[in-house]
Amino acid sequence: MLMQVPVLDIAPFRSGDQAAKRAVARQVGQAINDIGFLVITGHGVDPGLTAQVQQVSNAFFDLPLEEKMAVLRPAPDVTRGYIPIEAESVGRSQGVDVPGDLNESLMIGPVDVPEGHPYFFGAAAGKHFHPNLWPARPLDLRRLYESYFRAMGRLAEELMAMFALALDLPEDFFADKIDRHISRLRVRNYPAPTEPPKPGQLRAGAHCDYGSLTILRAEDKPGGLQVLNRMEAWVDVPIAPDSYIINIGELMARWTNERWRANLHRVVNPPAEQAAASRRLSLVFFHNPNYDAPVSALPGTVPAGETPRYPPTTSGGHLRAQFVRTQVEAA
Numbered sequence: 562m563l564m565q566v567p568v569l570d571i572a573p574f575r576s577g578d579q580a581a582k583r584a585v586a587r588q589v590g591q592a593i594n595d596i597g598f599l600v601i602t603g604h605g606v607d608p609g610l611t612a613q614v615q616q617v618s619n620a621f622f623d624l625p626l627e628e629k630m631a632v633l634r635p636a637p638d639v640t641r642g643y644i645p646i647e648a649e650s651v652g653r654s655q656g657v658d659v660p661g662d663l664n665e666s667l668m669i670g671p672v673d674v675p676e677g678h679p680y681f682f683g684a685a686a687g688k689h690f691h692p693n694l695w696p697a698r699p700l701d702l703r704r705l706y707e708s709y710f711r712a713m714g715r716l717a718e719e720l721m722a723m724f725a726l727a728l729d730l731p732e733d734f735f736a737d738k739i740d741r742h743i744s745r746l747r748v749r750n751y752p753a754p755t756e757p758p759k760p761g762q763l764r765a766g767a768h769c770d771y772g773s774l775t776i777l778r779a780e781d782k783p784g785g786l787q788v789l790n791r792m793e794a795w796v797d798v799p800i801a802p803d804s805y806i807i808n809i810g811e812l813m814a815r816w817t818n819e820r821w822r823a824n825l826h827r828v829v830n831p832p833a834e835q836a837a838a839s840r841r842l843s844l845v846f847f848h849n850p851n852y853d854a855p856v857s858a859l860p861g862t863v864p865a866g867e868t869p870r871y872p873p874t875t876s877g878g879h880l881r882a883q884f885v886r887t888q889v890e891a892a
Contacts, residue, residue: 562593566798566806572603573625574723583726592728597824598788598808599843600801606712608803611778613750614709615842620699621667622750622842633696634668635744638881640685640745642694643667644750650724652766654883655825660762663830666749669693672707680741689852689877691745710746713776717744720807721848728817728859738854739773743877744847751784751841756831761765764841765828770810771883772849772876779808782841784831788824795827812850812879815871816888818862852877 569588573581577873583791592599621629634642640684647661674681674690681690718739725734761763764784779786781800792798798806814823831839850856857873 562791563592564792564794565594565796566598566600566788567592568600568602568799568804570603571601571719571723572605574719575603575605582723582732586723586726589720589723590603593727593809593821595725596790597822598798598806598826600799600804600806602801602804603806604716606805610705610708610712611844614705614844615778616619617699617702617705618667618748618750618842618844619864621696621702621748622665622752624696624698628696628698629665629667632696635691635694635778636688639691640647640668640747641670641691642772643696650766651768652763652827654768654771655766657766657767660759662766663754663762663764664749664751664828665757666747667696668676668745668747668845669706669710670745672710681847686813686852687881689880706746706748709844710744710846713746713848714742714744716776716805717742717774717848720776721816723773724809725746728820729861730859733763735773735850738769738850739848741851743849743852743880745849747845747847749845751782751839753838753840754830754836757833762826764829764830767825767827769814769823769825770808770847771880772810772847773813773816774848775808775810776846776848777804777808778807778844780843782831783839784829784841786826786828788826798826810847811883812856813878815856815874815879816859819870820859848878849880852880877882883887 571585574585629643632642634644644666646665650659652659652662721735725732786798787795803848809825854876858869863869
């Protein structure tokens with residue numbers, strides 16, 4: 562049983578060799594089963610693109626607040642635009658009333674949406690394909706975010722194929738459930754604190770992610786990511802060079818009837834003596850299946866004579882409920 566988050570090289574999966582693919586999938590499956598998290602290298606994402614996205618994101622967050630507010634998130638169930646510091650409390654998704662989180666963020670959704678297509682713009686689509694809100698500055702932000710969104714979508718497809726093999730399913734089992742995915746790229750800025758946090762307040766409260774999987778690029782700064790292991794101990798998630806942190810969300814847990822569990826994680830406050838050097842940027846890709854993808858217990862995950870732990874749902878229905886739940890009402 563893994564008690565720490567492992568670092569795995571997934572490059573062999575990308576070689577096309579079936580034995581290598583299954584070996585990588587087994588390692589990935591063990592990490593997800595034991596602790597819900599892993600760190601991957603050998604992912605094939607251009608490090609130059611990642612560096613450019615980090616640079617342009619820091620430039621956006623350095624803008625005056627009034628400029629950032631020009632692309633303010635328009636509604637709780639619209640996952641686009643800017644969210645100011647303390648305007649969201651992800652811990653509330655666990656039913657805990659905690660103060661707003663000490664981060665600000667900028668979100669976009671799908672970038673290659675066919676104009677006028679009924680699947681994307683019909684009533685059933687709701688707000689899952691709401692237009693992205695682009696700031697006037699920096700000028701390169703839109704181009705870079707769109708390129709990065711596509712790169713994360715490709716990596717997510719590979720990870721979902723690994724998940725399928727790890728669950729003894731055909732490699733392409735999830736392919737038709739994620740080909741019109743409603744994923745989000747959310748870039749979070751954790752400013753260096755200038756005053757003590759409120760009681761119970763964190764950079765990001767303890768929560769589980771909502772979708773199928775998350776792909777996170779994080780910086781190794783004071784006040785980082787922690788995950789709760791099976792011994793109920795909080796452990797730091799390692800930051801390896803040119804790596805991504807991967808974890809599953811609630812929809813994958815529902816799909817597997819909690820054979821795989823979405824694990825609690827949080828971003829802690831930095832020690833006071835390290836606060837000045839603790840500004841931290843995270844590139845977070847929340848991969849979410851097609852809004853109408855049915856999510857119910859997969860074959861082989863419900864023991865004989867038992868009923869599934871969760872009723873059937875859809876990706877879109879579950880996600881909308883959680884988005885609304887985490888908002889902090891203005892005073």
